Amino acid sequence: MPDPLKVERDQKLADMKERAANTFEPAAQITSATRTAVSDALLIALPSTEAMQQACQRAKRRARGIRNDNTDDFAIPPHLQVYEKINDQNQKENVPFLLFDSYAKEGEAGFIDMTEDSDDDEEHEEREGILPENGVLGDAPHWYGDRTFLICPASFNQVFTLHARFRDTKTTISCLYMLLKRKDTTTYTRVFKIVKKLVGNQRPTHYLCDFEKAQIKGFHAVYPQAEITGCWFHLSQSVHRYCTKKNLKIAEDVVISVQVKWFRAMAYVKADDIPTVWIGLAPSYDRRLRVVVRYFQKTYIGTAAAPAQYDPKRWSVYERTLNDDPRSNNSVEAYHGALNRFFGVAKPTPLVFVDKIKTYHGKVYSDLVRLRIGEKPRTKQRLEWLENDARKRRLINVYEATADKIQYVKDMAALCMNF
Structure with missing residues (x-):
């Protein structure tokens, strides 16, 4: 006859692992919750706190397809590759969210192969990814590029974002989020080639960014006809920093x-x-x-x-x-500030980053719908x-x-x- 205490312990551990696999709660928090409000006998029967935390981490890694300790070597689960929309027939449909992953294998749904139509002679082995495009970038003549670092996963160098001015308004909309390993000209050139593939034949007439030579050169290599201007605020900052x-x-x-x-x-x-x-x-x-x-x-x-x-x-x-x-990227900087506050955490894991961007994209899409019907955003x-x-x-x-x-x-x- 099974030992009732052992059955209860096994069920408690199974529930703990399921919670770890299906949430982004820290392992320590899940372990603490599991060990709370149980009898002394069950508490003694449970493994050590350290062992339970390790079990949670293993469950998380298995659920997310992570293959080893290299944080670049992970599979993005299907539910994070798409986001759900309600179509005109009032039915749910999945729309591609992950638009590019440099580790993707040929034929894998939801990915674009890095080597396709690439002019780069050297093999590229570092992981990079691009998240959603909402249709604005492909129609907009005015693009804006900027970087943020606080919410960038530790295994990457930067989060690079592309924004576009919506129609003839002064409002900018975030369009693409990119996790990049480097910030050299080769990386930016490769990124803008992929962007060009994603948005089709649209050729922006103007690009506003900070005074980063590699970014400017990379954009110019792909869109040589576009006017590139530097952010006035960044120019002001550079003088101020030099004085300091x-x-x-x-x-x-x-x-x-x-x-x-x-x-x-x-x-x-x-x-x-x-x-x-x-x-x-x-x-x-x-x-x-x-x-x-x-x-x-x-x-x-x-x-x-x-x-x-x-x-x-x-x-x-x-x-x-x-x-x-x-004259500046201040609207984009403000957007990054709001995004950082929404994340509420610095240096998240790559999968937490994707999950939070996916959640925040719902707000961006809602704002876009309101702009389409002529509603003016509130300004401060x-x-x-x-x-x-x-x-x-x-x-x-x-x-x-x-x-x-x-x-x-x-x-x-x-x-x-x-x-």
Whole structure:
């Protein structure tokens, strides 16, 4: 006759393993819950806490198809490769969610083979993945690229996201999420080739990103006809960081605080005029900022003999301000902030990352549906910012009629808000 205590113990352990396999709860939490509210006799009969946690981990790994301790070597279960929608017939249907996995085997449903139509000569063995496209990217002329690191699984280098402006609005929609191992030109070129395959023949006319050479080169290699511009906020940050590196006390010195903004205001000068205006402005800087002047000259202005790392046409926001186009990736940065808060955890495992992105995608799709019917999203722009931006536009509208471009830069600098 079976021992009732052993039967109860085995059932308790079976329930624990099932819970581990079907949830993303930590093994320690499941083990603690299993050992709570049981009799002393059963508690003594149960394995040690460490052994139970190990059993939970094994159950999780088996359920997710993980083959060994290499965190790259895992199978994404079918339920994470699709997301569920209700179609026009009020029926549930599964829509592809995982669009690309570089470890995919030929013929495996839901994956695209990395080697197909690839111009890369070297074999690629590092795992990369791309998650959903909602149809916006394929129709949008304006694309935005950015990176986030807090929610990136430890076995990857970055989460790279692509966003697009929705129709003729100022609203950007997240379209693709990519887990990347590296951030070199080869990786970005390969990624954008895959993106091109995913979205078809759509050719974006404009791409806005931060000042990352590898990303810029990779995008240009695949979409050479598109205009690529750098984010004004990232330009401002680069100057601010360099000042900090050189121990310049921006917040404590009025002269330095005012003149540092001149660098940022140079972005509001017409691109073709930037070299001439810079020649007139540079001698006006305080001697303590000479080291920053040399940095800005080398990085963003250049000379005939030594071109800048970033051509003025890349970072001038003159035309974008005139056309009331975005000058920065701030909307994308804000999106990443919201996504990080939604995750509520840093450096999740790859499968937790996919699961949470899939859940968050439901919110993105809901927002998209509302945009399609003309509903305007709620904005949290401060009145102070809106008034300041209106002043910038008024000032830039009289740029051509302004004879003293040096004073124009100084006036625009006065409108550049502090960090």
